[in-house]
Amino acid sequence: MNVYDYVVKKARKANAAARVMSGKDTAEKNKALLSMAREIRKNKYDILKANELDLENAKKLGKSSAFIDRLSLNEKRIDSMAEGLEKVASLPDPIGEGVKMWKRPNDLRIEKVRVPLGTIGIIYEARPNVTVDASALCLKSGNSVVLRGGKEAICSNLAIYNIIYKAAVNSGLPEGAVEFIDITEREAVEVLMKLNGYIDVLIPRGGRGLISSVVKNSTVPVIETGSGNCHIYVDADADLDMAEKIVVNAKTQRPAVCNAMETLLVHKDAAGEFLPRLGSTLHKLNVEIRGCSRTQKLIPDVKLATERDYSKEFLDLILAVKVVDSMDEAIDHIYKYGTGHSEAIITNNYASSQKFLREIDAAVVYVNASTRFTDGGEFGFGSEIGISTQKLHARGPMGLNELTTTKYMVYGNGQIRE
Amino acid sequence: MNVYDYVVKKARKANAAARVMSGKDTAEKNKALLSMAREIRKNKYDILKANELDLENAKKLGKSSAFIDRLSLNEKRIDSMAEGLEKVASLPDPIGEGVKMWKRPNDLRIEKVRVPLGTIGIIYEARPNVTVDASALCLKSGNSVVLRGGKEAICSNLAIYNIIYKAAVNSGLPEGAVEFIDITEREAVEVLMKLNGYIDVLIPRGGRGLISSVVKNSTVPVIETGSGNCHIYVDADADLDMAEKIVVNAKTQRPAVCNAMETLLVHKDAAGEFLPRLGSTLHKLNVEIRGCSRTQKLIPDVKLATERDYSKEFLDLILAVKVVDSMDEAIDHIYKYGTGHSEAIITNNYASSQKFLREIDAAVVYVNASTRFTDGGEFGFGSEIGISTQKLHARGPMGLNELTTTKYMVYGNGQIRE
Known part of the structure; x- marks a missing residue:
């Protein structure tokens, strides 16, 4: 036959x-x-x-x-x-x-x-x-x-x-x-x-x-x-302890899976305090950082991130970082590079949280939680056949x-x- | 450009x-x-x-x-x-x-x-x-x-x-x-x-x-x-007045649309009484009937239905008719020729109605109503972009x-x- x-x-x-x-x-x-x-x-x-x-x-x-x-x-x-x-x-x-x-x-x-x-x-x-x-x-x-x-x-x-x-x-x-x-x-x-x-x-x-x-x-x-090029955006009004904990979790708890974070976006008003401490934590955890020029000034030994780095699902202990001037710049970045999987904002600002939830076009949008929760078991479905990143069905x-x-x-x- | x-x-x-x-x-x-x-x-x-x-x-x-x-x-x-x-x-x-x-x-x-x-x-x-x-x-x-x-x-x-x-x-x-x-x-x-x-x-x-x-x-x-090769099955226990009214409506009220009936299936116990009267009604309405050999014995001047007739969406004043020995034969026929659009049973038997609703795999399954109701307006949606016959979304x-x-x-x- x-x-x-x-x-x-x-x-x-x-x-x-x-x-x-x-x-x-x-x-x-x-x-x-x-x-x-x-x-x-x-x-x-x-x-x-x-x-x-x-x-x-x-x-x-x-x-x-x-x-x-x-x-x-x-x-x-x-x-x-x-x-x-x-x-x-x-x-x-x-x-x-x-x-x-x-x-x-x-x-x-x-x-x-x-x-x-x-x-x-x-x-x-x-x-x-x-x-x-x-x-x-x-x-x-x-x-x-x-x-x-x-x-x-x-x-x-x-x-x-x-x-x-x-x-x-x-x-x-x-x-x-x-x-x-x-x-x-x-x-x-x-x-x-x-x-x-x-x-x-x-x-x-x-x-x-x-x-x-x-x-x-x-x-x-x-x-x-779908593949997940997932972002976390740390807002100007973020609780930086919470932000650090969530970023570390989303990047390192299981880096090879689709809901792990691949790019970190940080508001310029938070970057000065946040990036140096995060850099040293991630360094200890063997995470390689590739950042924009502003990131390079705040974390030592950071390779300059390319267009390719922002597009890539590393699935590895590598993190792309970008400092942004505004939340709109962060949202634009996610529109450009995201795969519509899981995106998170860390903020204590009510208006920012609502804007992010409303404007981000992805299967799951988080406020103040790790992207790693995008999972049938974690959602309470008991089991899962996969994570859909398309919009139909x-x-x-x-x-x-x-x-x-x-x-x-x-x-x-x-x-x-x- | x-x-x-x-x-x-x-x-x-x-x-x-x-x-x-x-x-x-x-x-x-x-x-x-x-x-x-x-x-x-x-x-x-x-x-x-x-x-x-x-x-x-x-x-x-x-x-x-x-x-x-x-x-x-x-x-x-x-x-x-x-x-x-x-x-x-x-x-x-x-x-x-x-x-x-x-x-x-x-x-x-x-x-x-x-x-x-x-x-x-x-x-x-x-x-x-x-x-x-x-x-x-x-x-x-x-x-x-x-x-x-x-x-x-x-x-x-x-x-x-x-x-x-x-x-x-x-x-x-x-x-x-x-x-x-x-x-x-x-x-x-x-x-x-x-x-x-x-x-x-x-x-x-x-x-x-x-x-x-x-x-x-x-x-x-x-x-x-989707295209609709829609069937009506007239059960042994059908109210034949209701069946005639519904069949006439589903075939003739607007024959060129996808929710119009194309094939009528009649239980053998109902055929002897039902088909002669239906035949004369449809004849007056200029509906051409193409039937199985048993139909030919019950309605005069009926062309023998071919495999092609049972497969076809006539979208016209043409009706294919088949007398079946059992409801299972009717369901099998619908599985074989149906397009999963709209299918109806006419019956007063509770068990038959439940079996038909359960076993027929179509977007809309009716008991005792015309297939012509498969429509966004008739469903109360106010308007419609079309009728989906696929199963996703x-x-x-x-x-x-x-x-x-x-x-x-x-x-x-x-x-x-x-």
Whole structure:
């Protein structure tokens, strides 16, 4: 069978399963998730053995240590996959919720009800945990899922997939509820991205290259989970102790993630006091600072920041700094360089806080808190499939609700249109 | 200037205006809409003169009478554009609504607030009224809009655009709030569809060809306004008087629109009584029936329906009919041929009504009412930009709310992530 026919067959199977999945009640879905968790724990060593093969291969190919780390599984990581499944099972079922209901003058009653999206395609890189995490969220929200993981994790993914697939089907979910595309040719992704009618939405999870390639090439609607060039603006009226604490947290607590801060903007009236003390704190924490010429005068040994530095998501212990003359200059800077992910102001001035909240166009805008809170768990969603930086459908952390759509149910008693 | 630079310049201008538009309050937006309405009425004859040119040209090109009808303006149609603007001005402003708000255990307060989408691109065919209607909805919801109408209406569109543009800017809206692409080369659309970063969403309005071309070629997110292959299923337990009234309404009240019924499915236990009487009613109304072999036995002079007839959106006084053995067969038929637009069951059986509502996967599912109610006005939204048949972002009739997105505003007092 050629690649096209193979992928279509998988997608068609998932699509047929979606119809059955949409009718599954909460107990049935939870039973399957808990069974998947049990089987993952039970077959831990088979997964680790498969992961060994991927790791050997990755080392042979000279992959970076960060790559190897993302690919690596161990007992703890496998346990946390199982815990993820249990967690998702414990979350409220979004399906069937009446979002609103109203009556028209002609006595038609209209109800907007939450229903599954249908079939969700997940395209991801060499992180085997996504195989489990994405499946859990898609199934709990009543969808079927077609998985396409990075080829470097193929052995790990297949081992995990075979376990969760069997558990799902044995618990009563339809065959096709979870499909995995196990051919590693790029062509498989090309086909998947054009399967309008079988796939309702594609969610790419991974680096900027993967995401922009899917956005560019897919005719199926895409939810863009985004890169974050996040800013913190320290206002003239900021509490500088609070500002320092938040900046340190947003830059250093976990620098490799999308909600970490990449550029600090400081009002000129605060810079003289704030930047020297911050510079020495960040120096101790091994953060490299690249700043504007005014920053260079306030912090020793700072490299001059380039246009590129302000545009870049470092994902590392590097911080770009700029001193601004006004809040408007800060907002303009964020409009120019921001990716619409998470932006924060530190201020005790009421008017400044309101202006920033109103004028900044991003998924999440903070006053006096770290950008690191942009996360499904921190928002109270229980779990997340990613953070959307696009404006359609979902914006910000996406939990179970964001994997659903609505339909209108209209109750009549013979109404016709005049 | 070449086409690419020209379109980018327009889109960039609209994008800059979007930032200003998002801060405009309700009174400012309404003032502009009402001024646009006044100027449309005042300059009625200039619009009609321009429309004459388009009509002459269309006749020279031998366009169909339906095409000419859609392109034609008259005093009444121009008045109704102005009334549309006044209507939209009177609708509640969706911007700023707090969709929900909650507090986290760490005392962070999270508010989900309705904000404009940004810059909306509208690609449409030779219907000059869209120039006004789409602008009204986009501006009221705080967006800027880039219009690209069909080349056959270029004179009418430009006349209308110049009037509403001047009125908008003179009322205080930013230049760029409404942009019109006045070059008729197809290349302009190609460019528009790739302007991620300038255009936040594209909404194609028109026939199936236009829509599928935009869905296929756009890298900008698209809201697909859909074609409707709508079904009515007359159950074994239907009230046949009600069924006849609804079927006649859904087929004949306005056959050329997307929410008109195209295929009737009748349970075999109802067919013997229902189809002969319906056949004679529809015959009097000049409706051509194409039916299955069982239908042919119950209604005289019926052409045998082909696979193609069941797939087709006739948009005409033609009806496909099929007798089914069970409700499951009806649902399967709808899964196979439906476009996810509007589907109805006529029944007095409670269990049947619930099963149909639950199992049918469409934007709007009806019990005992005509499919013709799938419409923003009939739903009480005041107005509509189209009817979405996709599942992302918006599904069903789209009013002002569907031209918005949300952002999270997070209120902290120094929170950092541990």
